Amino acid sequence: MILEEIQKSHRHLTASEVYDLVRERLPNISLGTVYRNLEVLSDLGLIRRLDLGDTKRRYDFTTEKHYHIRCVKCGRVEDIDIENLDSLCPKGDGDRGWRIIDHNLEVLGICPECNHNANSNKQNKEETHV
Amino acid sequence: MILEEIQKSHRHLTASEVYDLVRERLPNISLGTVYRNLEVLSDLGLIRRLDLGDTKRRYDFTTEKHYHIRCVKCGRVEDIDIENLDSLCPKGDGDRGWRIIDHNLEVLGICPECNHNANSNKQNKEETHV
DNA sequence: CTTCTTGCAAATGATTTGCACGCTA
């Protein structure tokens, strides 16, 4: 599985990003195969599926529990350093008979790049306005 | 907007669930119209879009900040009582130049019903096994 | 007449699946 090899990108890739990367080495690989293997790899616990509030699923190179921040402008996803929240979530058969399995926290924001672009735009508008 | 009226279902409906409900009163309404109006309503802040780690978007009848628990078996979504986590998330231009906007917490679990069904199944299997 | 809102159907985008083929045991 060269896919795993690709996970060393240390980013949070979408299936098609993985596809593009892998295709540099295996030009004939199909998108379907990428999807199938990403699924297998995450079932094996070698990568982590990220189903965030986004349209595209992403895959994380590390399977350790941690949280993410996503740019609402460009969609970029990065890790964010927030303490583990297990203690906050109802334990075991806690809440009204639910069996708790896991939790996900996603922080939304605007990344430095998009922030910067927004500022430049504002700058430009102001300038042309004068 | 009879859609809003429908939101009084006090549940976390998907677009097609809303569609089904509204159609009981307006049999000719189209799914596209439902989508368009759900979008308008959430832009107006009258309902809240829920982009959880699910394939379908849901709409919440209340716009107050709170968190949800989703059943990984049947997809049911309910509110969950967890304190507000704003304080945990990096403030303002906190993390590496990101501008923080919001955050979402989703707890995953198995709802009482699915739990119960799973148990019945296990029971049955054990019984037939004897 | 102009504008806004619809129904309808087709388009989109991400993901999944059916199928036939080649590789390996």
Next chain:
DNA sequence: TAGCGTGCAAATCATTTGCAAGAAG
């Protein structure tokens, strides 16, 4: 030969969009 993993294309599913027609001002 039996079975698995693949490329390819078609199928799904949720959501969005283009367009012509009707309602409202």
